[in-house]
Amino acid sequence: MYGLVALGYHITWATSRTMNFSQGHAVMVGAVVAYAVFVGLGWPFPLALVLTLVALAGFGALVERVAVRPFFLRASPAWLLATIAVGIIAENVAQLTFGKDARAFPSPLMRKPIILGSAGFYPQELLVPVVGLLLMGLVQLFYHRTAYGKQLKAVAWNPEAAGLMGINIPRAVMASYALSALLAGVAGVLLAPLLNVSPQMGTIIGLKAFAVAIIGGLSSAPGIVVAGLGYGLVESFTAGYVSTRAREIVGFGLVILVLVVRPWGLLGEKPSRRV
Amino acid sequence: MRRLSRMFTILLAVVLGAAGTVLAQSKEPVKIGLSAAVSGGSAASGEAIKRGLQIAIDEINGKGGVLGGRKLELVIRDDEGNPQKGVTIARELVEREKVAAVFGGLHTTVALAQVPVWQELKVPYMGTWAAGTNVTRNGQTPNYVFRVSANDDYVDRFLSRYAMDALKKGKPGLLLENTPWGQSNEVGLTKWFGEKGVKAVGVERFNWNDPDMSPQLLRLKNAGADLIVLVANAPEGAQVLRSKSKLGWDAAMISHWGISGGRFAELTGDLSEGVTFLQTYTFFGKQNERGQYVLKMLRDKYGVKEPGDVIAPVGTANAYDGLHLVAIAIDQAGSTDGPKVREALENLKGEYKGLIKTYKHPFTAEQHDALTDEDYVMVVWKGGKIVPISMK
Numbered sequence: 050m051y052g053l054v055a056l057g058y059h060i061t062w063a064t065s066r067t068m069n070f071s072q073g074h075a076v077m078v079g080a081v082v083a084y085a086v087f088v089g090l091g092w093p094f095p096l097a098l099v100l101t102l103v104a105l106a107g108f109g110a111l112v113e114r115v116a117v118r119p120f121f122l123r124a125s126p127a128w129l130l131a132t133i134a135v136g137i138i139a140e141n142v143a144q145l146t147f148g149k150d151a152r153a154f155p156s157p158l159m160r161k162p163i164i165l166g167s168a169g170f171y172p173q174e175l176l177v178p179v180v181g182l183l184l185m186g187l188v189q190l191f192y193h194r195t196a197y198g199k200q201l202k203a204v205a206w207n208p209e210a211a212g213l214m215g216i217n218i219p220r221a222v223m224a225s226y227a228l229s230a231l232l233a234g235v236a237g238v239l240l241a242p243l244l245n246v247s248p249q250m251g252t253i254i255g256l257k258a259f260a261v262a263i264i265g266g267l268s269s270a271p272g273i274v275v276a277g278l279g280y281g282l283v284e285s286f287t288a289g290y291v292s293t294r295a296r297e298i299v300g301f302g303l304v305i306l307v308l309v310v311r312p313w314g315l316l317g318e319k320p321s322r323r324v
Numbered sequence: 325m326r327r328l329s330r331m332f333t334i335l336l337a338v339v340l341g342a343a344g345t346v347l348a349q350s351k352e353p354v355k356i357g358l359s360a361a362v363s364g365g366s367a368a369s370g371e372a373i374k375r376g377l378q379i380a381i382d383e384i385n386g387k388g389g390v391l392g393g394r395k396l397e398l399v400i401r402d403d404e405g406n407p408q409k410g411v412t413i414a415r416e417l418v419e420r421e422k423v424a425a426v427f428g429g430l431h432t433t434v435a436l437a438q439v440p441v442w443q444e445l446k447v448p449y450m451g452t453w454a455a456g457t458n459v460t461r462n463g464q465t466p467n468y469v470f471r472v473s474a475n476d477d478y479v480d481r482f483l484s485r486y487a488m489d490a491l492k493k494g495k496p497g498l499l500l501e502n503t504p505w506g507q508s509n510e511v512g513l514t515k516w517f518g519e520k521g522v523k524a525v526g527v528e529r530f531n532w533n534d535p536d537m538s539p540q541l542l543r544l545k546n547a548g549a550d551l552i553v554l555v556a557n558a559p560e561g562a563q564v565l566r567s568k569s570k571l572g573w574d575a576a577m578i579s580h581w582g583i584s585g586g587r588f589a590e591l592t593g594d595l596s597e598g599v600t601f602l603q604t605y606t607f608f609g610k611q612n613e614r615g616q617y618v619l620k621m622l623r624d625k626y627g628v629k630e631p632g633d634v635i636a637p638v639g640t641a642n643a644y645d646g647l648h649l650v651a652i653a654i655d656q657a658g659s660t661d662g663p664k665v666r667e668a669l670e671n672l673k674g675e676y677k678g679l680i681k682t683y684k685h686p687f688t689a690e691q692h693d694a695l696t697d698e699d700y701v702m703v704v705w706k707g708g709k710i711v712p713i714s715m716k
Contacts, residue, residue, distance in 0.1 A: 148363070148367075149363045149364040150363075150364065151559045151587070152590070152591075153562075153593070159566075162569055162570040162572070164571075164572035168538070168542070168570075168571060169571055170570060171570060243535065245559065245562070245591060247559075249533065288539040289538075289539045293529070293530060293531075294502070294531075
């Protein structure tokens with residue numbers, strides 16, 4: 050569940066060596082927009098989904114245009130603060146328009162849990178990793194099999210050469226932001242029935258997804274997928290066998306451990322030492 | 325002669341004018357503050373309290389107000405359930421708005437943070453919801469904190485007796501929020517179950533906004549709990565029910581009243597069915613005169629059609645009675661001066677036939693809770709509405 054959001058960090062990192070720190074808030078925007086269209090206006094779900102995705106791609110592009118490009122061009126790391134700021138603004142706008150209440154997002158997959166032995170789950174909870182893995186596969190295909198995907202990768206390898214080859218770099222970066230926000234939006238729609246929709250829902254998801262991205266390796270999509278699943282498992286085992294209160298301690302402790310031992314992540318590429 | 329009459333006219337004008345200002349001064353409204361969460365997951369509680377206060381204020385103003393003709397006026401501030409905000413609001417209400425008394429909201433955390441402010445500024449505070457035991461039993465003398473609401477200590481005695489006597493359960497598992505309010509109830513429940521030789525088989529906690537309570541519930545289940553005693557507000561209470569259904573665990577559940585606050589029914593759907601919890605008042609069943617009046621006002625002013633549509637009923641009921649008691653105290657004190665009103669509250673003369681009960685000398689210097697477990701009722705969620713359970 051964190052993997053999908055974490056992949057968004059990887060996508061923008063891979064093209065531009067920048068990240069959207071409002072990734073978690075993009076999850077929230079996805080959930081809120083879907084709620085507004087699906088529950089608020091009562092439109093059919095497929096239409097609501099499409100609208101949400103379009104809106105999120107727009108959100109991503111906007112984040113890039115306002116909070117990243119001005120700094121990216123100057124090679125300034127201020128995009129870091131600027132994207133965090135966008136996230137906070139998004140949360141406050143949501144509070145003003147949507148209200149601060151948590152609202153229920155109806156889903157047919159939440160009506161009855163499937164019970165196996167002494168534990169059980171809602172079908173919706175199964176849907177999250179299934180759709181997540183599927184999308185991650187699609188993203189990989191896009192990067193490795195399509196010309197545009199390869200162009201995006203080229204920008205990451207060597208922006209100057211890519212520019213000389215006729216690739217529109219700002220547009221490529223914008224596309225990567227749109228794609229990463231779109232993935233977060235899908236996560237938002239998938240999670241809404243489980244977590245309920247509220248303006249505050251994004252913050253912790255964004256943080257944990259970032260932890261996953263660090264553990265898996267920012268430069269490695271497969272690493273992030275593995276880390277996403279692993280992080281979820283570690284969390285639930287800690288909560289189940291140790292204590293719920295130890296969950297966050299163990300999770301973020303892992304991040305520090307990885308940063309110390311393998312700063313490039315589990316499956317990330319070790320950067321060649323520059324002298 | 326003409327001159328004399330002109331002088332007389334001028335004199336008359338001056339006298340009338342002076343009388344006018346005196347009258348205007350005495351007619352200045354008496355401000356009553358409210359510090360509650362009117363936004364966020366518990367917004368419904370704030371709205372309910374506001375309605376109770378406003379109905380009582382309109383009723384009193386309709387009969388000429390207090391102190392021989394001064395109208396009451398409500399000043400509302402949103403504390404968002406945030407203790408720091410609560411402290412700021414407390415000062416602002418007293419120092420800028422010059423309120424005569426302040427009513428409180430749902431969050432014990434906020435109420436506790438505000439206690440030192442009332443003590444320092446010498447302004448009476450009337451709790452209408454937050455039930456933390458040490459809000460009123462705060463060790464201060466003289467104590468400016470009063471309450472017409474539940475008190476965790478009494479609630480825990482009530483819940484434990486209901487569990488043992490009515491439900492015949494002897495293996496309670498406690499599931500509490502990880503806050504001072506949860507803490508306050510852990511102490512109370514342990515004490516009152518312990519008095520009958522019953523020990524909780526497990527005590528589990530969760531944080532605000534936790535999405536999944538399965539691990540906690542699983543541990544209680546494995547510990548052999550035959551009853552869950554829940555202390556939670558609406559958003560977390562909803563996740564507890566979802567997790568419980570996921571485990572396929574059908575143990576009975578009784579709850580403190582936090583789950584009547586937010587959009588509990590919307591968040592849980594069918595799962596809320598049969599969850600039993602405590603209230604100080606219910607608008608179902610036969611109503612006394614006050615009950616009929618309040619219901620009528622709720623219908624006329626807020627479009628509430630039937631008792632089941634009353635949102636967060638305890639907030640409205642507690643606030644309504646609380647405001648009447650404060651108004652009586654102001655009249656008895658003959659002033660809006662904080663220390664005098666506090667003293668009047670502790671020595672209320674006569675009786676007030678209220679909504680929840682008839683109050684006879686409800687507060688003393690030691691007892692600052694007008695309601696005790698003798699006044700509580702047990703209710704159950706049924707079809708998204710709160711329905712009373714007939715006791716014994």
